[in-house]
Amino acid sequence: MEDRFYSKLMDRIAYAEQHLSAERESNVNNETFARHKIRITSSRTANVTFLKSGGKFVLLFFYWQPAMNEFVYMIPSDADCLGLQHFLRDKLALENENFKTWESGLRS
Numbered sequence: 001m002e003d004r005f006y007s008k009l010m011d012r013i014a015y016a017e018q019h020l021s022a023e024r025e026s027n028v029n030n031e032t033f034a035r036h037k038i039r040i041t042s043s044r045t046a047n048v049t050f051l052k053s054g055g056k057f058v059l060l061f062f063y064w065q066p067a068m069n070e071f072v073y074m075i076p077s078d079a080d081c082l083g084l085q086h087f088l089r090d091k092l093a094l095e096n097e098n099f100k101t102w103e104s105g106l107r108s
Contacts, residue, residue: 001040005071009062012071013038013048016060020050029054048073 001009013035020033033050036057040046044064049057062073076084 001043001046005044005064006040009046009071012062012073016048016062016073017050022053033058046071 017033017035021027022030022032032053034053035048036051037049038046039048046062048060048062050060051057058075060073061076062071064070065072074080
C-alpha cells in the first residue's frame, strides 16, 4: 500500500475507533473496542480486527473510495460476504470472457 493511502487508512481507523465507543446508542452491551490487528489485503483495502470487552472479535472492512478521496468502512454481514463471493465469481468469469475476446483478436 502506498504511503499516501496508508496514512489515510490509519486516519480512518482512528476515526472508526472513536465511533466504536461504549456510549454509542447501538452498543447495547456498552462494550469497549481495542484494535487488535490490521491486515492490508490489497493496495486499496484492509481488514481491521477489534477485540470487544466481552471477549469476542469484530472485523471491519476498509476500502478506498476515490470519489470521496478517503477510506470508508463497513462491518460486513454474512449476507454481504456471500454477495461479494458471488460478485467475485461473476467478475472472474467476465474477465475470462474478455481475455478470450482479446486473445482471438490477436489471432485475426
